[in-house]
Amino acid sequence: MQRLNLITWNINSVRLRQRLVERLLLDEAPDVLCLQETKCPNEQFPAAAFRKLGYGHLALNGNSGGHRGYHGVAILSRVPLSDVTVRGFCGKTDGRYVRATVTLGGAPVAIHNFYVPAGGDEPDPALNPKFEHKLAFLDEMLSFLPRACEAPGIVVGDLNVAPYEMDVWSHRQMLRVISHTPEETTRFEAAREAAGYVDLGRRFVPHHERLFTWWSYRNKDWRKSDRGRRLDHVWAAPQLADRASSFRVLREARDWPRPSDHVPVVATFEA
DNA sequence: ATGACGGATCTAATCCGA
Numbered sequence: 001m002q003r004l005n006l007i008t009w010n011i012n013s014v015r016l017r018q019r020l021v022e023r024l025l026l027d028e029a030p031d032v033l034c035l036q037e038t039k040c041p042n043e044q045f046p047a048a049a050f051r052k053l054g055y056g057h058l059a060l061n062g063n064s065g066g067h068r069g070y071h072g073v074a075i076l077s078r079v080p081l082s083d084v085t086v087r088g089f090c091g092k093t094d095g096r097y098v099r100a101t102v103t104l105g106g107a108p109v110a111i112h113n114f115y116v117p118a119g120g121d122e123p124d125p126a127l128n129p130k131f132e133h134k135l136a137f138l139d140e141m142l143s144f145l146p147r148a149c150e151a152p153g154i155v156v157g158d159l160n161v162a163p164y165e166m167d168v169w170s171h172r173q174m175l176r177v178i179s180h181t182p183e184e185t186t187r188f189e190a191a192r193e194a195a196g197y198v199d200l201g202r203r204f205v206p207h208h209e210r211l212f213t214w215w216s217y218r219n220k221d222w223r224k225s226d227r228g229r230r231l232d233h234v235w236a237a238p239q240l241a242d243r244a245s246s247f248r249v250l251r252e253a254r255d256w257p258r259p260s261d262h263v264p265v266v267a268t269f270e271a
Numbered sequence: 272a273t274g275a276c277g278g279a280t281c282t283a284a285t286c287c288g289a
Contacts, residue, residue, distance in 0.1 A: 012288085013278060037288085039279065069279035070287070118289050130287095160289070173273095179289055216289075217276035227274080229289075261277085261288085 001079055003245075004104045004269040005030045006111070008156035008232055010214075010262035014038040014074065018046050020256055024264055025053050028250075031079055032102060036115040036158040038062060038072035038095075050076055059084040059113075061098040071095040073113050073157070077102065083110070089140050090133060099148070105271025109240065110153030114141075116160040119178040131178060134160070138187035145195035154269075155197060155235040158262060161188040164202065166210050167230035179229055198241035200234040200267055205247070213249055214262045222254055234267045243270045 007030040011017050014035060025033065033055070038045065042062040050058075059075040072095040075081065081100035089096055096115045101108050117137050120130030138161075149155070163185045165171040174180035192199060205211045212228025219225045236244060246268040253263045 016278075037278090118287080120287090121289080162289095177289080214289080216274070217278095218274045219276090220274080225274085231289075258277090 001031065001102070001104055002271040004032065004102065004109065005266070006032045006034070006154065006156070006234070006269070007264050007266050008034040008036075008113070008158075008234060009264040010036040010115070010158040010232060010260060012037050012039070012260040012262065014040050014072075015044065015046060017258070017260060018049055020253070020259070022049065022053060023256070024253070025050065025055060028264070028266060030266070031077065032111060033076040034111065034113040034156050035074045035076070036072075036113070038074050039069055040072050045074065054078045057081045059098050059100040061086045061095045063095045064093070071115055073098045073115050075100045075111060075113055079103070082108075089144075090136050096137075104269060108151065109269075110148075110151050112148060112153060112155045114155065114157035114159060116158065118160050119184070121178065123176055123178050123181050123183070125183075134178070135183060135187065138184065138191060141191040142187065142194050145191055149195040149197060149237065152237040152239055154237070154240060154267075155195065156233065158231055159188065159233045160231050161185060162229040162231055163188050164207060166207060167212070169210075169212070169227040169229070179231060192235055195235065196238065197235035198238055200236050200241060200244055200247050201230065201265070203241060203244070203247070211249065213265055215254055217261050232262055232265045234265060236267070236269070240269055244268065245270050
């Protein structure tokens with residue numbers, strides 16, 4: 001493969017939105033699609049439908065057991081996947097990470113697909129166990145990524161943190177709102193820097209421009225109010241970031257029928 | 272000004288998302 005076209009998308013139920021995934025595969029023809037919040041046990045993943053469209057290679061870490069109906073990540077590919085690995089974070093097996101390797105220009109590229117915990121409402125880890133879990137997850141990413149990212153790769157997913165001022169609709173009003181608190185954003189940046197990877201979104205879109213990938217279902221008119229956040233990310237090893245030829249946020253998908261509240265993020269890498 | 276929406280689940284009301 002001489003070019004890698006990669007998409008990450010929090011689908012918010014892959015079974016409910018199977019048709020939207022098919023539409024994306026047909027419209028964008030990515031080589032690899034990373035999904036989060038599949039909300040789907042592995043045995044119920046609609047693999048046959050995607051295989052028909054040419055995506056016959058799968059890496060799944062679906063929800064199971066006590067996490068029925070929540071979480072779940074998947075990598076779909078039209079090129080072979082090797083080194084498929086599932087890992088639990090914070091001592092849980094809750095479907096938040098899957099890795100697979102593809103080949104670009106004869107060299108392996110590891111793809112790390114994450115669904116970071118949302119963290120609940122109350123931004124105090126002493127009062128809110130979900131926020132405590134999120135901070136612990138980010139801390140574990142900090143210790144995990146340096147070794148995992150030694151092999152050149154790409155970290156993608158719904159990372160559930162909007163690190164910069166123009167990654168949220170109001171920096172001032174969001175500082176005490178989970179996804180943009182300093183406790184999260186400092187850990188988030190530390191984890192990325194420990195990996196030595198590049199924030200591809202901000203390599204392509206300057207820091208003074210707003211860039212969002214998620215808009216709440218609760219807004220009456222998401223486009224008009226534009227109270228979004230940048231929660232979905234693509235981080236790339238420096239040598240891959242230098243070969244990135246495009247980066248796009250598919251905002252139009254927010255208006256597809258019965259949409260996800262997240263939109264797909266597309267990145268292209270040349271060999 | 273906080274939106275008051277939408278998904279899954281032991282189908283009715285609850286948990287969760289962020």
